[in-house]
Amino acid sequence: xxxxxxxxxxxxxxxxxxxxxxxxxxxxxxxxxxxxxxxxxxxxxxxxxxxxxxxxxxxxxxxxxxxxxxxxxxxxxxxxxxxxxxxxxxxxxxxxxxxxxxxxxxxxxxxxxxxx
Amino acid sequence: xxxxxxxxxxxxxxxxxxxxxxxxxxxxxxxxxxxxxxxxxxxxxxxxxxxxxxxxxxxxxxxxxxxxxxxxxxxxxxxxxxxxxxxxxxxxxxxxxxxxxxxxxxxxxxxxxxxx
Numbered sequence: 001x002x003x004x005x006x007x008x009x010x011x012x013x014x015x016x017x018x019x020x021x022x023x024x025x026x027x028x029x030x031x032x033x034x035x036x037x038x039x040x041x042x043x044x045x046x047x048x049x050x051x052x053x054x055x056x057x058x059x060x061x062x063x064x065x066x067x068x069x070x071x072x073x074x075x076x077x078x079x080x081x082x083x084x085x086x087x088x089x090x091x092x093x094x095x096x097x098x099x100x101x102x103x104x105x106x107x108x109x110x111x112x113x114x115x116x
Numbered sequence: 117x118x119x120x121x122x123x124x125x126x127x128x129x130x131x132x133x134x135x136x137x138x139x140x141x142x143x144x145x146x147x148x149x150x151x152x153x154x155x156x157x158x159x160x161x162x163x164x165x166x167x168x169x170x171x172x173x174x175x176x177x178x179x180x181x182x183x184x185x186x187x188x189x190x191x192x193x194x195x196x197x198x199x200x201x202x203x204x205x206x207x208x209x210x211x212x213x214x215x216x217x218x219x220x221x222x223x224x225x226x227x228x229x230x231x232x
Contacts, residue, residue: 043228091158103175108158
């Protein structure tokens with residue numbers, strides 16, 4: 001079975017603060033993919049990143065960075081110098097490469113509020 | 117490309133009514149999915165399809181039906197609406213690279229359904 005846990009239900013920060021969203025996953029497969037999606041107040045789901053289990057390099061994209069650590073089964077997401085437009089629900093998700101390969105398992109999401 | 121489109125955006129149904137949620141994609145993706153999102157619960161898979169003419173159940177299929185007569189379209193049918201089906205419904209699609217569908221799933225804008 002696979003599982004994704006986002007322990008932080010809600011986070012509130014002041015603009016320009018850095019914030020890290022935690023994601024811990026469980027899977028028996030050795031090959032899997034991890035994702036982050038953003039859901040702004042308008043409701044759509046916006047893809048942010050896809051990372052496979054063999055690539056543990058951290059990734060940076062502008063103010064966003066991701067820290068993938070297989071040893072702790074974590075795929076954390078950091079926003080540097082947060083902005084009001086970053087306010088959204090962020091979902092971490094996992095899909096295995098074999099078996100039930102159709103199933104994208106989502107965490108319950110973290111609501112990030114960035115206050116001006 | 118329009119990507120993944122869904123209609124309607126909003127709908128209110130009475131208990132026992134039926135309706136079809138429409139989903140279409142123009143990216144020539146072979147895999148398509150229906151999810152429902154309940155408050156604070158992330159997304160759960162209702163049905164999926166790996167190609168025209170092939171569909172299968174996800175985690176929460178009861179009360180729903182699907183069909184996939186073309187690559188582009190994947191409608192979701194609610195036969196006898198119940199209050200428990202009040203939710204936001206998302207359609208998604210991906211292209212299966214090789215034997216498994218681990219590529220990024222791209223989501224439609226969602227349909228907000230209320231059953232009273």
